[in-house]
Amino acid sequence: MTTLLSERSRIFEQADAHAVSEYVNQHVGSHCIRLPPRGRPQASIKHRTFSSLDLCRISYGARVQVTSPALETIYHLQILLSGHCRSSSRGEERIYTPGEILLINPDDPVDLTYSADCEKFIVKLPVRLLENACLDQHWLLPRQGIRFDSERRDLAGLDGFVQLLGLICHEAESCAEPEIQTLYERIVASKLLGLLASNVQRVCPEAESAGGFEAVRQFIEAHLHDEIGVEQLREVARVSERSLYLLFERHVGLSPRDYVRQRKLERVHALLQLPGARSVTEVALDHGFVHLGRFSETYRKRFGELPSHTWRRQRQGAARSG
Incomplete structure (x- = not known):
């Protein structure tokens, strides 16, 4: 798979899981974690900020449950790199495996349980980035906000998207100019709207x-x-x-x-x-x-x-x- 953040983006390596969780709370999204009652799991995280995006690669080293009422102002795009993840949301339960994508809408309650060998890559996208991309395409912006469908998605069906994320990770680690960062984040938003099913009506106005x-x-x-x-x-x-x-x-x-x-x-x-x-x-x-x-x-x-x-x-x- 395309490299999604290298060692240059390392923040914690084999660290206390609660310290890593606190870092995630500050930079990637508010959440709570529940770890096994015994043992001292060693967690690791890589992180970069790229314009309004946050790029994060994380593993907790133990089975962990992550919960949050809702993300409110952001979307979370998660790509499973290893292990598996069980998602429980709105009465539905799904199991995600390596190579599959999980996209969490801003108003979705979060209840995710990751296996001990799980590593995931997260892209945090602000709501306004997707809304602006919708308007740029002259599509109708849903009154209740953009919501992506909860269907299962694998990377094989997303033509070139992982390569795009790999390029963005490289640019983030190379400290690309702000203008370049803004261009790439707009491409990511447009790609998501074009590739994934959502409630956006892709019609051109008269x-x-x-x-x-x-x-x-x-x-x-x-x-x-x-x-x-x-x-x-x-x-x-x-x-x-x-x-x-x-x-x-x-x-x-x-x-x-x-x-x-x-x-x-x-x-x-x-x-x-x-x-x-x-x-x-x-x-x-x-x-x-x-x-x-x-x-x-x-x-x-x-x-x-x-x-x-x-x-x-x-x-x-x-x-x-x-």
């Missing part, structure tokens, strides 16, 4: 509707620093208010106000990751977020961390590279 929405979308992108009202958008689209809401529902599954707020949040998120980004307060106020406490909570729900954490990580990365 030409007239596409033109109307595209004009509104471009107006929003050009005025993210401004207050954008429904009346302004109605005038740009040249439709009634009711038709405007239907237009947004058809194309993005959101109300005009929710879509504008989402795009403002995504712009703030992108700016906070740039080298030399200004303070969180300045960037937030520039985009109309005057209630900073409410903004921070909305940001956390959207991206899985506080804006100050995004900004601090960028500063730490700049200091290391400098």
Whole structure:
């Protein structure tokens, strides 16, 4: 199989399983583990952050049960490299073996039991990455969010996908430029939407509707620093208010106000990751977020961390590279 993270990405080797679990909680997803009552299993983990993706290769060295209420803001793509995994979710139980893929949706409760000889590779993807990929393809974004089907999948049916992940691991370990990282993460999201069954309707909007929405979308992108009202958008689209809401529902599954707020949040998120980004307060106020406490909570729900954490990580990365 293609190399998915080398020794250069090693974080822990033959370490305490609870220490590895705590690292996973911080970087890959909140969870709880249950280990055998006897023995001291030796766990290992490799990890890299690549743009908004997290890449992780992990083994616990003992039979372990991993549980979590739901991942909320992220998808987990897991590839079983060795051993086996039993998944119990929503009354269904499945056994996964090497070469098979398990994809966990953000609202799925997690109850996974891994064998002692199990090693897995995990890709953590934020919700907004899949949503943006859906919109880039001009597909209809489901109102309840993108959900992948729970069917069994093996790597043999995913043409070139593992090779793509191997290339991404190599780029992550080679410290690729941010622009390259962003390009690759978009390719991963598009590949997943194209290869795996989901509730996304892969239909192209009618030409007239596409033109109307595209004009509104471009107006929003050009005025993210401004207050954008429904009346302004109605005038740009040249439709009634009711038709405007239907237009947004058809194309993005959101109300005009929710879509504008989402795009403002995504712009703030992108700016906070740039080298030399200004303070969180300045960037937030520039985009109309005057209630900073409410903004921070909305940001956390959207991206899985506080804006100050995004900004601090960028500063730490700049200091290391400098």
